[in-house]
Amino acid sequence: DVKVTQSSRYLVKRTGEKVFLECVQDMDHENMFWYRQDPGLGLRLIYFSYDVKMKEKGDIPEGYSVSREKKERFSLILESASTNQTSMYLCASSTPGRAYEQYFGPGTRLTVT
């Protein structure tokens, strides 16, 4: 069974902390994505990676960075967490030929206090 796992289901951090969210997929997918999900706003793409060490900004990259050192792992980094980054973060992966068929992890609910 295909799987995308995220390091934490729930996370509480303080304002100004550096936060790492980890995502691992076991499907050998080239594409990986980070979204945030907010009530009334749906899903918004933060960053996308189409290969190891390659990345592209999504719609809302401000305040975030990413790292992809291995094909199976894609990390989202909040350099200095702020309260407006309190959200549900979803990781996804896909193959280039079927880029629309994205497999999602269960999400990390991050609260910044």
Added chain:
Amino acid sequence: GDSVTQMEGPVTLSEEAFLTINCTYTATGYPSLFWYVQYPGEGLQLLLKATKADDKGSNKGFEATYRKETTSFHLEKGSVQVSDSAVYFCALSASGGSNYKLTFGKGTLLTVNP
């Protein structure tokens, strides 16, 4: 830019009722259209898709038809079950689905009562 508009929720139905969730889109060219579903506590999963006008996507009793003339892709099911309770997202991908970027609607929460 591309956008997806879906009906506001929440939607509450009794078991075996008919379901419609409306979705309309704005896009240049010929997008592919999708419905994703998010069950409680889980990530999203692809429910069905349609890649060209007049295509009908179907899965698990759900159907949606790509209507180019009305720029719509409404989700329907003839008889819902309690297990269908979830959030449903309409989405599009420009350039026929080869483009990685999915544009999502805001989601519609469906609750089905026994």
